[in-house]
Amino acid sequence: MSRREPASYPAVPILFEDNHVLGVTKPVNIPSQEDATGDPDMLTILKQDIKERYDKPGNVFLGLVHRLDRPVGGAMVFAKTSKAASRLSEAVRSRSFRKQYVAVVHGVPAKTSGRLVNMLYKDAKTNTVHVTSKGTDGAKEAILDYTVLQAAEGVSLVLIELHTGRPHQIRVQLSHAGHPLFGDQKYGSKVNKAGQQIALWSVLVGFPHPVTKEDISIRSMPPSVYPWSIFNMDQLGST
Template sequence: MNILYEDDQIIVVEKPVGIESQSNRTFEPDMVSEVKKHINSLSPKKGEPYVGVIHRLDKPVGGILVFGKTKEAAGALSKQVSGHQMEKTYLAVICGKPVDNFGTYVDYLWKDGKNNISKIVDKGITDAKRAELSYRVLEELEGEEGPLCLVEIDLKTGRHHQIRVQFSGHGTPLLGDLKYNPAGPKVAGQRNVALCAWKLAFTHPGNKKKMEFTVKPQGTVFNKFGTVSEYQSMR
């Protein structure tokens, strides 16, 4: 487990691709369990360590997660999420090119829990939730089956499969997304959806300092874009 930061109130980690954010009642590993093991290995105590889930990433998506190590810290971080004060920035590779190089998508999503998918629906549909994100195209490559674009995404809301659903619904689905783009083009070595929660910024719940973390996106397709290397050199 790649730990980016830790103190007595919070822990910031990089979630690998293919790992659940929290337990889904199977025997597969998940980040909450791994963080608990880590905390217990440092200071064994009776009972299970507290790990407060602040936000989640889909199983095929890698990137940064922050957890609260106390209820107070978790509560303060959760308020930042609900108040849109936690900055969650993603990098994605999409199939095709948006009409505009930057913009905002506002849709209403309905979650089909039985089939574990979400759909863009009309605003008045029962249980439909507002979903908003902004994006900008950073770089374009010509792939064998059409253009591929590297986009940076600022997630304003945190809906189920939001980025994947919205980009698919707007005609530029994510590369490698078998759920929302099963017939899409393939890139050698790219086995998962080309999406990474690459940057996270928030205010520390204790000392109130602004904290910002970045990681390198996982997946061979990201290495084809020079912008990714430039971002890494700026860290």
């Protein structure tokens, strides 16, 4: 499948950049890396952008450190050197790579804050994930902390600190807890309408800089559209 020309690539806001790291706001509905659709993906778009901005000949290196699901937007970090890629990947493995999200979920959780711990199994054939029991072959532990920030119109704004990076983790765990994400067709089809955009946003990525070791925090705010627009987002600035 042929790709669109670089001129038609969507603009990607840059949040942080130096010689080692590139932090951006990922637009919704763009894959983190190339997939079977052949649609423009973050790696391809950003490599082309770096090539043009710095007039670089040949291939541009850019390392994928973590992923966001295609319908999810927000803060995302890439490595501009192989050394940075290796050190940031180690930060992810050692859980010194901080990932914070905000979501709009259906209903109001009974507890204003808590921790969800589940065993998740991914069915590669259907690209779906479900909660299963311990001891299930191929299942992996998933851990997240959540805090309910606000509630209005039958939905809640929830801040999520992700401690593991399992596929579809936030979507599956919150749906299993009885609070599927607004707009999530895959894990909340009974309460969502076709065509709604999933309300999940990466608001913060934090990590030790791969060279200077300085603590870096890259932040991105959700767009001012429904359902985000029914909440006061000023509270997110203090997280």
